[in-house]
Each structure stands twice: as structure tokens, then as C-alpha cells.
Amino acid sequence: MNSIALACTGVLGLLLFVLGLTITVVRTRVGLLSGYAPEPDQLLTKLVRAHGNTAEYAPFFAVLFLYLGSHNPPHWQLWCMAGATACRLLLVVSLLAWPTMSKPNPARAIGALGTYAFGVALCVALLVGG
Numbered sequence: 407m408n409s410i411a412l413a414c415t416g417v418l419g420l421l422l423f424v425l426g427l428t429i430t431v432v433r434t435r436v437g438l439l440s441g442y443a444p445e446p447d448q449l450l451t452k453l454v455r456a457h458g459n460t461a462e463y464a465p466f467f468a469v470l471f472l473y474l475g476s477h478n479p480p481h482w483q484l485w486c487m488a489g490a491t492a493c494r495l496l497l498v499v500s501l502l503a504w505p506t507m508s509k510p511n512p513a514r515a516i517g518a519l520g521t522y523a524f525g526v527a528l529c530v531a532l533l534v535g536g
Contacts, residue, residue, distance in 0.1 A: 410484045411475020414491040418464040421498060425457040446507035456501040463494060463521060470528045474535075483531050486524045493520030 432450050442450045471487050497517030504511045
């Protein structure tokens with residue numbers, strides 16, 4: 407198994423579980439154990455969106471990384487794994503660090519577009535080489 411594929415999978419898993427734990431801590435602090443305020447500038451709202459978005463992409467990336475990583479991937483696939491992981495981290499940072507989610511920001515756009523580009527490239531690699 408390729409160590410970069412494992413590391414990227416581990417980072418995405420850690421991101422997912424740390425976001426989940428952070429939501430629990432924030433919910434406890436604000437006394438809201440279910441749901442969240444719909445305002446796009448509230449921390450809990452941002453955390454729930456960041457966690458949900460991570461949960462939408464991280465599992466499939468993990469499958470791609472682990473499968474391709476177990477088949478002696480070429481360097482470009484490893485770069486795509488690292489790029490996808492970096493884009494997922496950037497997307498979370500862009501959701502949490504900007505004052506509101508209601509306005510676009512460049513980091514969020516780069517994170518989203520990179521997720522799509524690297525995801526498509528790895529899926530093509532799976533189809534062509536799988």
C-alpha cells in the first residue's frame with residue numbers, strides 16, 4: 407500500500423471526525439442539541455456545512471485513494487490524491503474562516519473546483535487502469 411494514499415485517507419478521516427467532535431462541543435456550549443440556526447454567519451451553521459460537505463466527499467475519496475494506492479500508482483495519481491486532500495482542507499478552512507457563507511470567496515471556489523478536478527482525474531484513472 408502506498409504511504410501517500412494512506413496518509414491522505416487518514417487526513418480526510420481525521421478531518422471528518424474532528425469536525426463531528428467540534429460540532430458536538432459547540433452544540434453543548436450553545437445548548438442546542440439538535441438542528442442549527444440557518445444564519446450563514448453562525449459558527450455552528452458553518453461547522454455543520456463543513457462536516458456535511460466533508461462527509462459527502464471524503465468516503466469516496468478514501469475508496470479511490472486506497473484502491474489506487476494498492477496498485478502501485480504513478481506519480482500523477484499520488485499528486486491528485488495530495489491535491490484532492492489539500493482542496494478538501496481548503497474548502498473547510500474557507501467555510502469556517504470567512505465571515506459568512508452567503509458570499510462567495512476565492513478559497514472556497516478553489517477548494518470546490520480542485521475537488522471536482524482531482525476527483526474526476528482519479529475516477530478516470532480507476533476506469534482506465536482498473
